[in-house]
Amino acid sequence: MKHILFVESREYLPGIEFCKQQNWKVTLLTTTPEFYQKEKLAMVDDVFMVETYDEQKVVEFVRQYHARQHLDAVLSFSDLYVIPATAAAKAIGVPTMDPEATKRARNKWITRELCKQHGIASPSFYNAASLQQALEAAEEIGYPCIIKPIDGASSLGVKCVYNPQELERAYADYMENRHLGKGLYGSERLLIEEYIEGELFSVETLTCNGATHVLGITDRQLIGFPGFIESAGAFPIVGQHQDSSIPLVLRCLQVLGIDFGAAHTEIVLTAKGPLIIEVNPRMGGGPVHDLIYYATGIDLVKEIIKIHMGMPPELQPVHSKVAAAKILYATVNGTLRSIKQHQPILEQMDVKHFKVSKIGQQVKVPESNFDSIGTLVVVGDTESAARSRLELIEQQLEFIVE
Template identity: 30%
Template sequence: MTDSTQHPWLVLVESNTTGTGRLFASTGRALGFTPVLLTADDSRYPYVAADGVAFLRVDTGDPAALAAACTGLVARAPIGAVLSSSEYFVAAAARLARQLDLPAPDPDAVVRCRNKAMQRRTLAGHPGAVRYVECSDADQAAEATRQLGGSVVVKPCFGSGSEGVRACSGPDEAAAWAQRLLAVRHNERGLPIEPRILVEELVTGPEYSVEVLDGTVYGITAKHLGEPPFFVETGHDFPAVLAPADADRLAEVARRAVEVLGLDHGPAHVELRLSARGPVVMEVNPRLAGGLIPQLVRLATGIDLIAATIRSAAGRGPGGPVTRGADHHASIRFLLLPDDGEVRTVSLDRAWAVPGVVEAVCTATAGERRQHHHSFRDRIGHVLALGETATDAASAAEAGRRAVTEALTDGPVPVVEPAAARP
């Protein structure tokens, strides 16, 4: 890092590799900060070189190393805010911000959210609570499935992006999936994982997310999921089209969940199902929404959640309007290969030709082989569309996605041998 500056630093503790990670850096710069990424491996972030983002190589798993890096930064300019857009480092960023006397969520509250078992225990008795059982072996998972009625969701206690989450229709299936999850002892970043899982009741009904910042609801997103038994998010619509009473119920249950968990500061992305018994909390994530939902919010309403999050972390308040009626509707559909295989061609021309499409991106390249994960890692791009109505936006995004997928696969995708056995 060779440049010098008098602008306050926006310290980013690791990041998403694309999407909001890049946008936090560019938005921070537009707000008068100098973004600096603290990372163990800057090569993971192509935007760092492309956008000229300053970085420091730091052991981001070591709180003392993070504090020492900030001491060096303070010698050159004040630190204005500390954040992370990475699910795995939001707690580390909160601890570091508190050490520097900067606004931040309670680190203990972030940890409660990150550990899904702790989150479930904290939310017990909340009106949107799910029935669940914590398990440490396959036999316990089978028994929990019987207790919960036979149709359940089995998931790891840690993770994001639907990684390892699966619906199971009976004790044997639940036990087999539990055994597979319990055999994994490290996450994709090499960090150790607690050998425990959750078996939860299977809740049916449409899925939504409520976007919250500093305890205030900014809007509700309608979410689209892929084929069972997995829960891969295939797209989002903002704002969700809901009866006013349903929107109020979703917002209130989300606000109360965030309050019970102690997230009185910073962003929260609350996922819920609108079931026959009312809104049920699937997860509370102590971070801004992923899946380019902040982009949808900005396009539909003009509210920039990334800028608001940075302002909040700098103690400036969210800035701008907190609530506002939607002027437009925005939708995103993700590009997903149907199975393990090879990308034949990549062409976005037909997607761009669809009226209403404002962004079409594919991160795969022709000849590249991809493995199916049944999680967010299956995404290889997206199509984003804007419309005067919800139907206009969703139809355009769907048409754009179909156009890219047809050109992308160019017929059946050849199956390659996966690295690990699939369920």
């Protein structure tokens, strides 16, 4: 029996059904089993409590466990745990992304430095280890500018600031709230970077057997300015900028040394062309997987697991549609009591996914992507058709928050 180990994951344990359909043994390492959906956690064969925020402890556990229970793959679908997962996979010799490449991509400052050294277009930046350095960097770059953690996720701590007072508040707020859960803390170092105006996109790729496959480009829409919270997107987006964006992204992945697995690279399209914003050494978050699946029929989660298990991926589209998503948030703080659907959402033919979480829980006006309360995905024959239907269906929803 083949055996796969996950170092943490997303709460719904993506890919667990596929693994069990293949009759594979599944092991999960986590600090917090209660984080996961109970029905999905029940499908896992073995769950071990490990300090997954500690790379060396994960590597040592996996080495010893592999000696007793042979492992065929080690991976993580969580941005915050790709570093220990790749290090552990390399330690036992199973397919994985180069752990050093993972670290370079996860560290936004190192990514910026490499882009600068290799002439890859990206914003101007400084690495600040203190408030004083942040203030000096902002003066050098000029206001408005962006403050962001060098190893953050889901837009936590990312703000556009217009003066020293706003920078000081944003700096203090991040330092007081850099606990990411499960024992993880964001770095005390921050990037101060040039504010770039333009449209935000992401390029979705999968690398294996020495080749990087471009699955397509996702449009990313934001709310919450001066914060940056993802609110909507569509896939695939076709435009003239593809000719300049895709080669830029492929060059950046090569420079970082990303030689295996999924990558989700964010770019901003400016009047002068595309700029690299960040490279995430994992599958895109939020609704990106669903968008790719409903637009093309490619199940990216399944294909990622397959290449880790030494199987060839199937990346030929089954059909050609455009999928559009709306990430749902509360508009007031309180307890989410219920949802009114003026017309049953899932009964509408072009709705492919509609899920709301946190019923009965506290919700708030969003401060990061973590504050999402649900996702709605629709499909259409064209981008404009999908977006129009998405807007119309969203109007049929009403969230009751006390």
